[in-house]
Amino acid sequence: xxxxxxxxxxxxxxxxxxxxxxxxxxxxxxxxxxxxxxxxxxxxxxxxxxxxxxxxxxxxxxxxxxxxxxxxxxxxxxxxxxxxxxxxxxxxxxxxxxxxxxxxxxxxxxxxxxxxxxxxxxxxxxxxxxxxxxxxxxxxxxxxxxxxxxxxxxxxxxxxxxxxxxxxxxxxxxxxxxxxxxxxxxxxxxxxxxxxxxxxxxxxxxxxxxxxxxxxxxxxxxxxxxxxxxxxxxxxxxxxxxxxxxxxxxxxxxxxxxxxxxxxxxxxxxxxxxxxxxxxxxxxxxxxxx
Amino acid sequence: xxxxxxxxxxxxxxxxxxxxxxxxxxxxxxxxxxxxxxxxxxxxxxxxxxxxxxxxxxxxxxxxxxxxxxxxxxxxxxxxxxxxxxxxxxxxxxxxxxxxxxxxxxxxxxxxxxxxxxxxxxxxxxxxxxxxxxxxxxxxxxxxxxxxxxxxxxxxxxxxxxxxxxxxxxxxxxxxxxxxxxxxxxxxxxxxxxxxxxxxxxxxxxxxxxxxxxxxxxxxxxxxxxxxxxxxxxxxxxxxxxxxxxxxxxxxxxxxxxxxxxxxxxxxxxxxxxxxxxxxxxxxxxxxxxxxxxxxxxxxxxxxxxxxxxxxxxxxxxxxxxxxxxxxxxxxxxxxxxxxxxxxxxxxxxxxxxxxxxxxxxxxxxxxxxxxxxxxxxxxxxxxxxxxxxxxxxxxxxxxxxxxxxxxxxxx
Numbered sequence: 129x130x131x132x133x134x135x136x137x138x139x140x141x142x143x144x145x146x147x148x149x150x151x152x153x154x155x156x157x158x159x160x161x162x163x164x165x166x167x168x169x170x171x172x173x174x175x176x177x178x179x180x181x182x183x184x185x186x187x188x189x190x191x192x193x194x195x196x197x198x199x200x201x202x203x204x205x206x207x208x209x210x211x212x213x214x215x216x217x218x219x220x221x222x223x224x225x226x227x228x229x230x231x232x233x234x235x236x237x238x239x240x241x242x243x244x245x246x247x248x249x250x251x252x253x254x255x256x257x258x259x260x261x262x263x264x265x266x267x268x269x270x271x272x273x274x275x276x277x278x279x280x281x282x283x284x285x286x287x288x289x290x291x292x293x294x295x296x297x298x299x300x301x302x303x304x305x306x307x308x309x310x311x312x313x314x315x316x317x318x319x320x321x322x323x324x325x326x327x328x329x330x331x332x333x334x335x336x337x338x339x340x341x342x343x344x345x346x347x348x349x350x351x352x353x354x355x356x357x358x359x360x361x362x363x364x365x366x367x368x369x370x371x372x373x374x375x376x377x378x379x380x381x382x383x384x385x386x387x388x389x390x391x392x393x394x395x396x397x398x399x400x401x402x403x404x405x406x407x408x409x410x411x412x413x414x415x416x417x418x
Numbered sequence: 419x420x421x422x423x424x425x426x427x428x429x430x431x432x433x434x435x436x437x438x439x440x441x442x443x444x445x446x447x448x449x450x451x452x453x454x455x456x457x458x459x460x461x462x463x464x465x466x467x468x469x470x471x472x473x474x475x476x477x478x479x480x481x482x483x484x485x486x487x488x489x490x491x492x493x494x495x496x497x498x499x500x501x502x503x504x505x506x507x508x509x510x511x512x513x514x515x516x517x518x519x520x521x522x523x524x525x526x527x528x529x530x531x532x533x534x535x536x537x538x539x540x541x542x543x544x545x546x547x548x549x550x551x552x553x554x555x556x557x558x559x560x561x562x563x564x565x566x567x568x569x570x571x572x573x574x575x576x577x578x579x580x581x582x583x584x585x586x587x588x589x590x591x592x593x594x595x596x597x598x599x600x601x602x603x604x605x606x607x608x609x610x611x612x613x614x615x616x617x618x619x620x621x622x623x624x625x626x627x628x629x630x631x632x633x634x635x636x637x638x639x640x641x642x643x644x645x646x647x648x649x650x651x652x653x654x655x656x657x658x659x660x661x662x663x664x665x666x667x668x669x670x671x672x673x674x675x676x677x678x679x680x681x682x683x684x685x686x687x688x689x690x691x692x693x694x695x696x697x698x699x700x701x702x703x704x705x706x707x708x709x710x711x712x713x714x715x716x717x718x719x720x721x722x723x724x725x726x727x728x729x730x731x732x733x734x735x736x737x738x739x740x741x742x743x744x745x746x747x748x749x750x751x752x753x754x755x756x757x758x759x760x761x762x763x764x765x766x767x768x769x770x771x772x773x774x775x776x777x778x779x780x781x782x783x784x785x786x787x788x789x790x791x792x793x794x795x796x797x798x799x800x801x802x803x804x805x806x807x808x809x810x811x812x813x814x815x816x817x818x819x820x821x822x823x824x825x826x827x828x829x830x
Contacts, residue, residue, distance in 0.1 A: 138632050141632045248463065248727055249454075249462075249726060250460045250726050250728060251652070251655075251683060252682070253686035255686070260659060260662055260663065262664075269631075269664060271659075273659065343628060343629070343656075344628070345651060345655050345682075345683065347459070348455075350457075350652065354626070388633055388636070389632045393621060393622070393633050394621065394622045394623055394624055396623075396627075397624050397626065
């Protein structure tokens, strides 16, 4: 059934979904795209963000997004600490490729098990006044549950983009992946820059986690479902390009919803990942890669 | 010196007697795998609590055959591939006396070949139509899906639909791409075709689906009278929220949505649930007040506190207790662990359990289906306690357990 209403709703839903994907992927665009660290535990940190939002929302009734923003500095410090361990154990000795991957795999399992031991395995959800509400704009319905993550994602992406392109530390983060030695010659310490960037990436997971739990219920292992998708977005966008990552997330979201609406939802991942393969075949460096 | 020797002999005899009595007290080991981590861990952990209550109750009452009962279990992490090695270890290394299943279709099926090779009685917990393929005569499944599990499962939903005036004529079927949901949707498809309904939407979705509004909009565009959903907890939440956001206009909505039975999800969805007709196995309605069920739930709710599992435990825990009650009653009755005798006894007996009377048919499923179809009614926001008592999930089907009348269309 091809109707204009359905098509318009699918495009809008796809844009909103893509925004949420971007919020989850932005941290990985920094760690994997710019620092070349395969942080497979990234979605697990997102789940930790969801649990923090759940706990504070349940006890104090604070808005989940506000909670995400408030705890982001704590996540930043945790990120710095993790990078220090990673650097000392693997990067400094040049063992980051395989051992580093194993480190993040281990970290992911540890996070999951700790969440299970402390909070159990029941599904966790949050309350917010806007969950379940919809704005009707003509024939298009926009659920707040998806709109809020989109607005937060676009704000966060813009902030990160401006920070990376306009500040000294931001440019140093971009530089560290390209030429570590040149950065040292400019008087910046690559390790400090990388630890700052890693902290920033982990800080974004606090906010992404709060968005995830607004959309749906969360349990400790649900993050695994997002591993493939967020890495695909970063690769599709062109490793390290923040704007590319955002556009790739939107493309993936729109393709998924169009396919789900008109062909059937079970085709959505196949078509989305097919698009990724096609893009990489035509542009091996991704949409916005150099 | 002689006196010393005599004392030593007496002590030696006493020690021998003590060891003999310890042998007599050798525990009966029941082995199983359970989903204690991963996607089904919420249910698996709740089931384990119920099973431990049965073990403790049984041991307090003197054990089985005068021997204490002991569990040997391993976490299958909700991964079917882990199940066969676990059962192999249970049987070859741990040498358990009896086995029971993990929770759920996907975790039960992989254990079947191993259990069948050893010709063991296999009480199983919430498997849908597993024995359709294996046809094993020592398989006994406690979920009351009935002798034809795939079609019996949703029969009640369709009988309710056909009792309405005018009768619904079109149906949309949507399910997750996973074993249970596909089986449930397959049964619904057969029932719909048998009744001559027109299937206007029939699709599956992948497990990692985040947003269900496009799916609900696509369904709404086909304007079905009935929407039948086969889904798992996160998807069920997504589907209910999307249906509310889109303003789904179907006359009946529900079916086989796993998760709407769990207290945390019920509390969060609140009034969005009103009118939905979904399957269930036990609800606190007066028609289902079986002997022992309230006492069991009181123990479960005390044990579940702080463990991060379903705090009310209406859905799965009574059945996790009951499948061990069946096994325990059979062992006591045949006074042996002989698997052939146990299987024969379970086949011919009607068991009294906390989920009522249980009688198995030839294929090891309940001889008669007792899948309840309940309708959420008058649900208030953000209130868990409301689900502890009657009045929020009225039983519409089967008739003998009915506790209320249907509201149709569902969002009247």
